Amino acid sequence: MSVSNTASPRGTESGRGVAPDTVRYNREVPDLGEPVFDVSGLSIYYGSNKAVRDVDMKVGPRQITAMIGPSGCGKSTVLRTLNRMNDLIPGARIEGRVTYHGEDLYAAEVDPIEVRRRIGMVFQKPNPFPKSIYDNVAYGPRINGVRGNMDDLVEETLTKAALWDEVKDKLKESAFALSGGQQQRLCIARTIAVNPEVILMDEPCSALDPIATLKIEDLMYELASEYTIVIVTHNMQQAARVSDRTAFFTAGVDEGGERYGSLVEFDETAKIFSKPADQRTEDYISGRFG
Amino acid sequence: MSTEAREAPQAPEDSQRGTLHSGRGRFADPVFKWIVAVCGTTVLIILALMVIRTTSEAWPVFAKEGFFGFLLGESWNPGGSRTEITGTYGAWPFIYGTMITSVIAIAIALPLSVMVAVYLTHLAPRRLAKPLSYTVELLAAVPSVIFGLWGLHWFLPNVLRPFFDGLEAVLGWFFLFEGPVRGVGYLPAGIVLGIMILPIMTAIIREVVAVQPVEQQMAAYALGSTRWEVITKVILPASFSGIVAAAMLGLGRALGETIAVLMLIGGSQSWGASLFGTGSSMASHIAATFGESSPESRIALMAIGVALFLVTMIVNILARVIVWRLGQITGDAAV
Numbered sequence: 001m002s003v004s005n006t007a008s009p010r011g012t013e014s015g016r017g018v019a020p021d022t023v024r025y026n027r028e029v030p031d032l033g034e035p036v037f038d039v040s041g042l043s044i045y046y047g048s049n050k051a052v053r054d055v056d057m058k059v060g061p062r063q064i065t066a067m068i069g070p071s072g073c074g075k076s077t078v079l080r081t082l083n084r085m086n087d088l089i090p091g092a093r094i095e096g097r098v099t100y101h102g103e104d105l106y107a108a109e110v111d112p113i114e115v116r117r118r119i120g121m122v123f124q125k126p127n128p129f130p131k132s133i134y135d136n137v138a139y140g141p142r143i144n145g146v147r148g149n150m151d152d153l154v155e156e157t158l159t160k161a162a163l164w165d166e167v168k169d170k171l172k173e174s175a176f177a178l179s180g181g182q183q184q185r186l187c188i189a190r191t192i193a194v195n196p197e198v199i200l201m202d203e204p205c206s207a208l209d210p211i212a213t214l215k216i217e218d219l220m221y222e223l224a225s226e227y228t229i230v231i232v233t234h235n236m237q238q239a240a241r242v243s244d245r246t247a248f249f250t251a252g253v254d255e256g257g258e259r260y261g262s263l264v265e266f267d268e269t270a271k272i273f274s275k276p277a278d279q280r281t282e283d284y285i286s287g288r289f290g
Numbered sequence: 291m292s293t294e295a296r297e298a299p300q301a302p303e304d305s306q307r308g309t310l311h312s313g314r315g316r317f318a319d320p321v322f323k324w325i326v327a328v329c330g331t332t333v334l335i336i337l338a339l340m341v342i343r344t345t346s347e348a349w350p351v352f353a354k355e356g357f358f359g360f361l362l363g364e365s366w367n368p369g370g371s372r373t374e375i376t377g378t379y380g381a382w383p384f385i386y387g388t389m390i391t392s393v394i395a396i397a398i399a400l401p402l403s404v405m406v407a408v409y410l411t412h413l414a415p416r417r418l419a420k421p422l423s424y425t426v427e428l429l430a431a432v433p434s435v436i437f438g439l440w441g442l443h444w445f446l447p448n449v450l451r452p453f454f455d456g457l458e459a460v461l462g463w464f465f466l467f468e469g470p471v472r473g474v475g476y477l478p479a480g481i482v483l484g485i486m487i488l489p490i491m492t493a494i495i496r497e498v499v500a501v502q503p504v505e506q507q508m509a510a511y512a513l514g515s516t517r518w519e520v521i522t523k524v525i526l527p528a529s530f531s532g533i534v535a536a537a538m539l540g541l542g543r544a545l546g547e548t549i550a551v552l553m554l555i556g557g558s559q560s561w562g563a564s565l566f567g568t569g570s571s572m573a574s575h576i577a578a579t580f581g582e583s584s585p586e587s588r589i590a591l592m593a594i595g596v597a598l599f600l601v602t603m604i605v606n607i608l609a610r611v612i613v614w615r616l617g618q619i620t621g622d623a624a625v
Contacts, residue, residue: 123509131527
């Protein structure tokens with residue numbers, strides 16, 4: 001069964017000065033505007049280990065921001081500070097400031113539960129609940145006490161996630177009966193069912209085959225008109241294909257021999273992939289590193 | 291890899307190469323398969339022999355009382371004959387005693403063990419969780435006679451008796467809590483049984499809860515779930531089949547428990563609905579009267595054994611049906 005992705009315009013010419021085969025979507029890079037996230041001087045500790053150091057970046061509204069870099073560069077860790085998922089790891093704490101629409105995400109009076117309801121997350125491995133497809137989508141609205149017609153909400157959400165046509169006849173079946181790519185789209189549906197403003201994606205395609213990956217990318221592109229998306233990926237082509245802005249992280253070792261991650265460069269994706277300002281970025285994207 | 295190994299391999303002489311049919315695999319695998327198969331079948335044969343043997347020995351009692359007459363008859367008056375069945379044998383008082391004590395035990399142990407398991411896996415500080423888990427497992431190994439002694443000599447007079455008196459004073463009008471409070475009886479036997487099966491149930495449920503995939507819990511947190519919602523809506527439903535399995539194991543132990551029940555249930559051969567009443571369970575009655583029984587009543591005790599076996603089987607089958615029905619929805623194959 002085909003997925004409805006007809007609306008996504010695929011670029012045929014080099015729109016950003018990137019190698020033509022990496023460009024699929026032609027779109028103007030939107031302004032940063034009033035940034036949704038403003039990260040400044042962010043360092044993240046696990047216990048006494050300062051795992052990520054001095055990150056400054058901004059995430060603009062209704063656009064796709066990618067974080068790329070080699071393993072251990074801290075990109076996923078930074079992502080998890082944006083919806084306070086790091087709180088769940090014992091011993092994790094941050095220094096610096098992360099604001100969400102100008103409000104300090106780590107202020108004492110901020111409730112992480114409320115933060116996560118507005119800032120959803122999709123994980124590396126598709127992780128549906130061991131429930132029916134319907135109940136997976138309905139989980140979030142139910143715990144958040146959403147009133148109204150749940151059937152309509154489920155249909156609308158699954159349609160948005162480009163999954164409705166494939167599952168409409170088996171909503172009561174277990175989510176585990178779906179393929180990996182379908183499961184991941186179900187997880188995206190589950191996330192947007194609570195109507196978040198932001199979707200964080202932590203290497204959402206790394207467990208998927210190329211076709212399923214393209215479907216997710218199409219879906220991300222669709223969703224970017226409505227949601228702010230931050231994606232961590234180790235697939236540079238993916239970052240080049242879908243994102244508007246890219247943050248390049250790298251892993252280093254300090255004088256004490258401790259490994260840490262840090263941000264090298266943050267700019268418009270086209271710029272990162274055509275004329276990066278930093279030599280390390282150029283080495284990485286041209287494959288001389290990692 | 292050594293350098294010699296890299297040299298162009300020489301085709302070995304025919305004599306060195308040997309044949310392709312050494313025979314080792316042809317004999318070892320089937321032999322192993324047969325040994326395992328024999329072991330497996332032996333279990334079934336022993337079970338079948340036990341069922342057939344006890345049922346056929348108990349047959350005269352079933353023949354005289356009728357199958358349901360035996361199960362539902364309320365009076366137990368053993369005769370002293372060597373050759374025929376002269377007494378009346380109604381096992382209902384013992385069946386009731388077994389069921390009521392087991393139900394009390396599960397009603398206490400199930401919620402407690404789930405809560406303890408959740409505490410140990412998700413809420414306890416890590417320094418506390420380990421020693422506590424070991425303690426729970428240690429408790430599971432305490433012999434039941436010790437639970438019986440402790441229950442009879444300390445727990446009953448010091449904790450349960452005052453509690454029962456209060457319960458009777460407040461709820462005495464309700465048939466389940468009708469006085470008099472005698473001390474020993476169904477309720478203390480059931481409560482001590484509950485405490486007895488708590489550790490093993492907790493140990494199993496803790497294992498099941500601990501291996502629930504973290505990814506699903508993270509997904510729930512990322513949707514704005516509280517810890518309570520993650521536990522009650524994600525972890526516990528996913529652990530359902532394991533929790534039922536633990537309950538079955540606990541129930542199996544409660545149904546068959548002999549000595550602790552014998553010490554606490556009171557030992558009378560009649561029955562009453564009140565939880566404060568005294569009675570006997572099937573197992574405790576067999577143990578209590580087997581020593582000085584006549585040949586005739588020994589046959590009747592055998593019949594109680596058959597009934598106990600039946601009750602246990604039915605409970606187990608019911609549990610499997612429940613797990614299977616719910617498993618169909620969640621796609622959980624662990625039946």
